[in-house]
Amino acid sequence: MIGDEADLALARLRAELARKRLLGTLGDIRDRLNPRTLAEEAWESVRERGGEAAAEMVRTVREKPGRSAAIAGAIALFMARRPIARGVMSLLNRGNEDETDGAEDGSAET
Numbered sequence: 001m002i003g004d005e006a007d008l009a010l011a012r013l014r015a016e017l018a019r020k021r022l023l024g025t026l027g028d029i030r031d032r033l034n035p036r037t038l039a040e041e042a043w044e045s046v047r048e049r050g051g052e053a054a055a056e057m058v059r060t061v062r063e064k065p066g067r068s069a070a071i072a073g074a075i076a077l078f079m080a081r082r083p084i085a086r087g088v089m090s091l092l093n094r095g096n097e098d099e100t101d102g103a104e105d106g107s108a109e110t
Contacts, residue, residue, distance in 0.1 A: 031037060061068040077084070
């Protein structure tokens with residue numbers, strides 16, 4: 001009987017320790033899955049990768065300034081394509097207006 005009681009007490013102790021480990025693990029999981037924690041980890045990852053990408057770009061620009069300038073110019077032209085097109089069309093329309101004005105003046109003289 002004494003052996004049975006000792007075994008039972010030992011089993012209860014083991015069960016209690018296992019329960020405490022399980023609750024601790026569940027607490028850790030809950031903390032890791034907390035939306036705020038997930039957002040902070042994601043932001044940290046983005047910051048690290050952004051810093052690495054920026055450092056890589058700076059190194060590339062230093063190594064190949066001509067290529068970098070050409071790419072930057074192409075991007076600037078692409079972004080300004082509509083204002084540039086409007087300016088070109090405005091210049092072309094002025095030329096057409098000048099020719100039209102000259103044709104009207106020339107036909108009135110004959």
